[in-house]
Amino acid sequence: MKRQPVITGLGIVSPIGVGVEKFWAAALAGKSGIRTPTTFDSSKLPRECRIVGEVPEFDPRQWMPALTMRVTSRFGQFVIATARMCNCV
Amino acid sequence: MKNSRRRVVITGLGVVAPNGIGKEAFWANLVAGKSAVDYVDAFDASSYASKVAAEVKEFRASDFISSRKVRMMARFSQFAVVATQLALEDARLSITPALSGDVTICYGTSVAGLELAVAGVYDFTQRGVGVIKPSTALDYPPHAASSYLSIEFGIKGPALSVSSNCCTGIDAIQVASSLIATSRAKIALAGACDTPIFPPIFDSFCMLGALTKRDDAPQKASRPYDQLRDGLVLAEGGATLILEDLEFALARGAHIYAEVLGYGAASEAAGMRATDQSGQVMAHAICAAIKSADLRPGDIDYINAHGSSLPDFDIVDSNAFKHALGAHAYRVPITSIKSMIGQPVSAAGVLQAAAACLSIQHQLVPPTINQEFPDPQCDLDYVPNMSRVARVRHVLINGHSFGGSVTALVLGRLET
Numbered sequence: 001m002k003r004q005p006v007i008t009g010l011g012i013v014s015p016i017g018v019g020v021e022k023f024w025a026a027a028l029a030g031k032s033g034i035r036t037p038t039t040f041d042s043s044k045l046p047r048e049c050r051i052v053g054e055v056p057e058f059d060p061r062q063w064m065p066a067l068t069m070r071v072t073s074r075f076g077q078f079v080i081a082t083a084r085m086c087n088c089v
Numbered sequence: 090m091k092n093s094r095r096r097v098v099i100t101g102l103g104v105v106a107p108n109g110i111g112k113e114a115f116w117a118n119l120v121a122g123k124s125a126v127d128y129v130d131a132f133d134a135s136s137y138a139s140k141v142a143a144e145v146k147e148f149r150a151s152d153f154i155s156s157r158k159v160r161m162m163a164r165f166s167q168f169a170v171v172a173t174q175l176a177l178e179d180a181r182l183s184i185t186p187a188l189s190g191d192v193t194i195c196y197g198t199s200v201a202g203l204e205l206a207v208a209g210v211y212d213f214t215q216r217g218v219g220v221i222k223p224s225t226a227l228d229y230p231p232h233a234a235s236s237y238l239s240i241e242f243g244i245k246g247p248a249l250s251v252s253s254n255c256c257t258g259i260d261a262i263q264v265a266s267s268l269i270a271t272s273r274a275k276i277a278l279a280g281a282c283d284t285p286i287f288p289p290i291f292d293s294f295c296m297l298g299a300l301t302k303r304d305d306a307p308q309k310a311s312r313p314y315d316q317l318r319d320g321l322v323l324a325e326g327g328a329t330l331i332l333e334d335l336e337f338a339l340a341r342g343a344h345i346y347a348e349v350l351g352y353g354a355a356s357e358a359a360g361m362r363a364t365d366q367s368g369q370v371m372a373h374a375i376c377a378a379i380k381s382a383d384l385r386p387g388d389i390d391y392i393n394a395h396g397s398s399l400p401d402f403d404i405v406d407s408n409a410f411k412h413a414l415g416a417h418a419y420r421v422p423i424t425s426i427k428s429m430i431g432q433p434v435s436a437a438g439v440l441q442a443a444a445a446c447l448s449i450q451h452q453l454v455p456p457t458i459n460q461e462f463p464d465p466q467c468d469l470d471y472v473p474n475m476s477r478v479a480r481v482r483h484v485l486i487n488g489h490s491f492g493g494s495v496t497a498l499v500l501g502r503l504e505t
Binding site for chain 2: 044045046071
């Protein structure tokens with residue numbers, strides 16, 4: 001018997017918003033998430049390379065204990081944050 | 090709609106291992122109980138906490154791939170292409186244009202092409218913006234190997250990559266099998282490769298305390314289940330298995346090594362460097378694998394085990410086999426090939442599966458070498474030091490990752 005999988009939770013960390021509501025509102029508003037990098041000094045990059053889809057407002061402290069935050073890389077923090085958002089929906 | 094699952098069989102083995110390139114050398118050295126562990130050759134490791142490794146020393150990618158491509162490819166992608174070519178030759182299978190859409194790729198790695206990323210970081214730090222090798226972004230990610238396989242062999246079906254540390258190889262076989270079982274593919278290249286023997290990664294495993302500090306006799310450094318084990322021997326290697334829909338394989342008259350019968354997996358959820366010492370989580374995965382194979386614990390007649398030579402991991406193995414198999418655990422021969430080829434991270438599971446296929450073919454089980462001082466906590470039959478003739482119908486293979494993923498696979502001799 002084949003089971004029917006359904007989607008019941010969403011967690012989003014994106015350049016146009018952290019959290020489902022912000023992400024969706026920005027997407028509907030046609031807001032761009034493309035900007036000059038803020039997480040590193042890009043002044044030495046050629047001008048045409050100084051554009052990224054960066055997540056500007058991600059605060060790991062909001063999603064995990066300080067100890068976890070210190071030992072995880074940024075992508076690991078994104079994973080934990082999105083998973084937590086799914087729990088909250 | 091009729092919901093009948095297709096049966097999946099293994100028809101080709103391609104091996105790039107520290108103890109041999111090609112299944113013949115790999116198998117001959119396994120049954121001879123010969124260790125491939127030696128002092129690190131790739132760089133001067135004299136100042137590192139661990140000084141030994143199992144490297145694939147005779148590997149010349151340009152024997153198989155154009156040297157222009159070899160210069161771009163990370164070593165793990167080279168292993169993947171060579172292992173796959175050997176596997177296709179072993180299966181006597183050529184991927185014709187008519188067949189190309191029915192072939193899927195399920196491949197895995199953990200360390201991937203990190204040496205290219207590290208070289209890029211070095212160039213960037215030393216010389217600044219605008220000097221990094223452009224192909225770095227294409228060639229270091231884990232999926233590069235799967236992409237090269239589709240390009241080199243003209244494969245047009247889905248190409249997937251799996252990365253679950255030391256469970257990767259087994260998990261890749263499972264993903265490939267499920268695609269064939271559900272009629273999404275007729276043929277799959279299932280495999281994994283890892284090439285972690287370069288200074289920063291080797292050092293990070295040293296700093297973690299995962300590697301053996303024994304440096305007197307390299308061949309004795311990897312000693313799964315032995316009381317004197319003090320850590321794993323890092324290895325490199327890779328293997329590709331050709332998986333086919335049973336009917337397709339029979340129709341083309343393929344040699345069939347084994348059938349993929351069952352799979353189970355679970356997570357210990359204990360910590361990045363913690364284990365469930367009771368072995369119950371691992372036992373859960375093993376029981377799920379046996380159940381999904383429609384077998385009972387007593388039907389397992391051989392285990393090709395994770396056995397990494399890590400003090401805590403080997404106890405988990407032993408406890409898990411006892412939980413899952415009960416008294417039968419004491420009657421089943423158990424081999425850790427890592428005693429001879431070290432721990433090739435993601436590639437471990439596929440190399441275990443390749444060895445299991447050869448055990449089924451030859452009805453012979455390779456030994457766990459360096460069994461000198463039995464650990465009372467590991468008191469099962471690990472086939473100490475000498476290979477043995479055995480009836481091998483149903484083989485259990487297990488894997489156990491840092492971070493707590495555990496996985497188990499059951500292969501069986503084809504019964505029709």
